[in-house]
Amino acid sequence: MNLFGLSVCWSACRDVRPYGVNALSIPGESNLHSTKKAMGFMDIEPIEVLAEGKYLKLVKAGCWEYADRTRGIRAVAIVAVTRNQELILTEQFRVPIGKPVIDLPAGLVGDEAGQEDEADELAARRELLEETGFEARTLKPIVSGPTTAGMATEIVTIYLATGVRQVNAGGGVTGEEIQVHVVPLTKVMSWLKRSARDGKLIDVKTHFAAAWLVEKHKARN
Numbered sequence: 012m013n014l015f016g017l018s019v020c021w022s023a024c025r026d027v028r029p030y031g032v033n034a035l036s037i038p039g040e041s042n043l044h045s046t047k048k049a050m051g052f053m054d055i056e057p058i059e060v061l062a063e064g065k066y067l068k069l070v071k072a073g074c075w076e077y078a079d080r081t082r083g084i085r086a087v088a089i090v091a092v093t094r095n096q097e098l099i100l101t102e103q104f105r106v107p108i109g110k111p112v113i114d115l116p117a118g119l120v121g122d123e124a125g126q127e128d129e130a131d132e133l134a135a136r137r138e139l140l141e142e143t144g145f146e147a148r149t150l151k152p153i154v155s156g157p158t159t160a161g162m163a164t165e166i167v168t169i170y171l172a173t174g175v176r177q178v179n180a181g182g183g184v185t186g187e188e189i190q191v192h193v194v195p196l197t198k199v200m201s202w203l204k205r206s207a208r209d210g211k212l213i214d215v216k217t218h219f220a221a222a223w224l225v226e227k228h229k230a231r232n
Contacts, residue, residue, distance in 0.1 A: 078163040082127075086165055087135040088117035090153070090220045091145060091172040098199050098224060099143050099175065100217065102190040103183070113192070113206050114214040116142045117167070135170045143191045144181030148174025158216075169216065196228045 061069040063081060070079050091099040105112045118138035121129040129137075132150050139145055155168040183189035194202045199221045203213050 085120040086167040088115045088169045089139045089172050091175050096196045097193045100192040112212045142183050142189050144179040145175045145177050147172035
């Protein structure tokens with residue numbers, strides 16, 4: 012699907028409540044079996060933990076191996092647009108792929124000790140402020156779903172943030188070293204292409220969000 016097709020799909024979702032997996036609990040052994048039982052998949056093998064670290068574990072169900080977080084926590088990403096019609100993006104070196112990645116502000120919900128019951132919207136506001144230094148007047152959930160359903164249990168909810176204003180430099184917490192980019196919607200697609208030519212990787216949902224915003228901006232002007 013090309014970017015325009017993606018933007019049409021996104022546009023179709025923008026005026027509805029988050030759908031899909033949002034009503035489910037975070038995948039784990041009991042949820043995996045109950046969900047698949049409800050869907051008619053009765054031949055699921057018990058889950059076996061193959062390896063476990065501090066943050067992630069490798070698990071196996073039947074012949075399927077996949078990654079799960081050691082704590083059942085969700086993720087959020089934020090499509091943040093300034094009053095001047097600019098998209099706020101982050102750039103961070105990602106160790107697993109060994110390259111800098113251009114992405115939406117994003118992070119985990121309730122990953123700090125004592126904040127396990129953190130609401131998704133509060134996490135979105137916190138991550139936006141930590142990573143970019145921007146605060147949002149309004150946050151609207153757009154869509155929720157898996158990021159890599161073939162290899163991980165992660166579920167992300169994407170929010171649209173409007174009325175944003177910068178209150179500090181951002182950059183993330185200790186060790187993240189996040190660069191903040193504020194890119195006009197009229198130039199964001201060419202900026203992403205130029206970044207890719209420079210050897211940076213562009214997160215897929217960032218292409219998705221940028222294409223949708225550009226079409227929306229054109230329709231209003």
